[in-house]
Amino acid sequence: MFKINRNTIGRPRKFETVEDLLLKWEEYVDSYEKNSWVVEDYVGKDAKKVNRKKTVPMSKFMFAHFCDCHQWQVLEDLKKVSDDFSKVVTRIEELIYAQKMHGASVGVFNSSIIASELGLKTRLESSGKVGLNLTVSKDINEALNDALGDGLDE
Secondary structure (H helix, E strand, O other), X not given: OOOOOHHHOOOOOOOXXXXXXXXXXXXXXXXXXXXXXXXXXXXXXXXXXXXXXXXXXXXXHHHHXXXXXXXXXXXXXXXXXOHHHHHHHHHHHHHXXXXXXXXXXXXXXXHHHHHHHOOOOXXXXXXXXXXXXXXXXXXXXXXXXHHHHHHHHO
């Protein structure tokens, strides 16, 4: 009879220790800082060509991809492994959130895209006035006048 070893069912954890996860996070941050996007720009009255480094927002998806995980949920599931894993994964989420928030605050990132991604709500204000333009045929207009006029003439 085939015997199943319960310790080997499922895929092995991506990170065996919290230190492994922290090391991968540090590698991601270093790689992220070294690999800025370069965008061509033209400045001055003579339109001199310059290359500008652009910072890209960090993301949970990209960190998961950097860790060879197909989605963030794989790392999110580490929170269930131990309190230490939970603290580290939560801290990584907070750092990614803060980087996006600060980048949008100083104008490095498009604030509306970042606000949408972070789940922040935009407050829309309205004057409360609504305009309505109607064009009605002469027959309907006469019928309305007749209906209103009947009550007013008496």
